[in-house]
Amino acid sequence: MVRKMAFRARVYSISVVVGVGVGGWILGTFTERKRLLQISDKFYDGTHETSSNFCFHKNFPALPLCGTVSAASPIENKVVVSQPSILPASTRVSEIMRYGFPGLDNVRSFDDYVLSYDRRTRVPHWVFEHLTKDKLKYNDAVDRSKCQFYEDESQHIFFRALNTDYKGSGFDRGHMAAAGNHRLHQKHVEQTFVLSNMAPQVGRGFNRDAWNRLEKYVRKLTKKYVNVYVCTGPLYLPRKESDGKTYVKYQVIGANTVAVPTHFFKVVVGEAEDRSLEMEAYVMPNQVIDDNTPLSVFQVPPESIERAAGLLFFDRVSRDKLSAVNGKKK
Template identity: 60%
Template sequence: MFKVLRLGFVAGVGISGWVGGGIYERRRREHREHQEHIHREHRDIRDYEMLGRIPGLPLGPKVSAATAIVPAGERGVAVADIPPEPVNAPRVAQIMRFGFPGLDHVRSHADYVLSYDRRNRVPHWVFEHLTKDSIQKSEGVERSNSEFKEDTSIHEFFRAKNSDYKHSGYDRGHMAPAGNHRRNQNMCDETFYLSNMAPQVGKGFNRDKWEHLERYARKLTKLYKNVYICTGPLYLPRKEASDGKMYVKYEVIGANNVSVPTHFFKVIVGETEDHQLELEAYVLPNQVIPDETPLNNFQVPVDSVERAAGLLFFDRLSRDKLSKINGKKIGWF
């Protein structure tokens, strides 16, 4: 009798567990379906929140990683309108209005955004948004008050240090130049992070022709209401005379093996008051360049820069929305 009761008790417990388990599983399934419904309804919010977790990237409007550019009318793809100017949005959204070239180790500062190359200890790219007002120098802001410094937001394994540049023969070359960011001292100071630097030949390049290009970009704010600039390093191949083969060769400096780029690019989009968009693309070799060499000698097709850099610039902007490229009219404009 005791055995029968015990078996009955065990069976009852088993049935109760089975029923309870079934209820639990059903509720779990309902909860999961409910969560999936929320997920579908709020996908954009999820994307927004995921981007907000990128170190140094403040929350702002949804942004996109680079995608292939498809010409208008090709494969039936409709051309989107020019993204509206995000006037009241966070600064990072204003700078990155036309899209991110990539989202690899992105860092945003008060007045520029960069993607850091941990292997080479230099930026992948640096993005800026200039206007006539934004480049004005405020009283008391001085470049001489700023100091080159390590970027402690980068893991110490991958940081460049001042000691890497010491006695190297190279300048700490700004990608986002201090001259573009002088509204307050903090903005100027942030351009001196070594994550914003790459080794550049000093006299004849960083202090001369490259600086001329930076100054030219600032002057464009007199012609355009908005100027968007993407700057970065390149490592281009060249043919060796010894065997006729192509090689990518570049020097590294310091204990942290900071890479010395062979070239640098700067891609600029200017927006006129009537919303016409004009693009210019430049590639300069990291070497002494004669002072009399015109800057337009270094203009190149933007797609050649994209292929060399492995980036797609202004991915939210269809190329047929551009009225000029390197000073030449295109399309029906």
């Protein structure tokens, strides 16, 4: 009898300890979940959007302090702002990305441009540049011929493009951030030769001709505007096939299956001395283009590129604040 009572007492004691432990875990989990929900509510109601106290993502160079930006919110009722509050005003990145990030997937900053890299396709999602007349001044100390294409070792080896992928493919290693846009320092132009800034482009008739004309045109805009902001990237557009169905098809090259975009885009915003803004948007097919084709043929509504690319350009500027789009006054 005494032995049974001792056994029951021991079982009761163990049950109490286990019960207290489980109860404490449940209470702690409930309390923590409630705290996170309260923080999340504050974060998403917009009142704490720029506060680092409500960030849940690790900070990386070139990324805003928080893991979200206004690109996910409607553009209505937005106003032009001089500097994004989510970045220090003194950094070169904040100058380049002054009017917003198109997206935040695998963003990396270089000394004079910013890119978002697509690990799946091995080419950029987008690159962003800020051009001025002074930054494009000729510097005879800068020699493009000394530059060599090199792999981006900041990317995991699984997701890198290599020079061997392009060799024998018939495609050029086409700059997204143009080498000619970064003339101030040798290091700046060299950094445009990283393969994460490249995409396969048809060479003669496109990269070396029509696309080059568009790049030169964008540089000339610095004579008209105090600041020129340009976003460049690839597109993979659908096409109807003989069976009547629509497909997205694109070639891949090399052992690392680097994607060959069907088209490329440039979205440009020029800022005049009076702070007024004008936007131009272009889409070019990745194919031989007749030299006599005017660039205006390739102008498209910016919204069509946003839909196709899954990006929002210059989202810190309301479209109704633009004084002109593709040369048409609003």
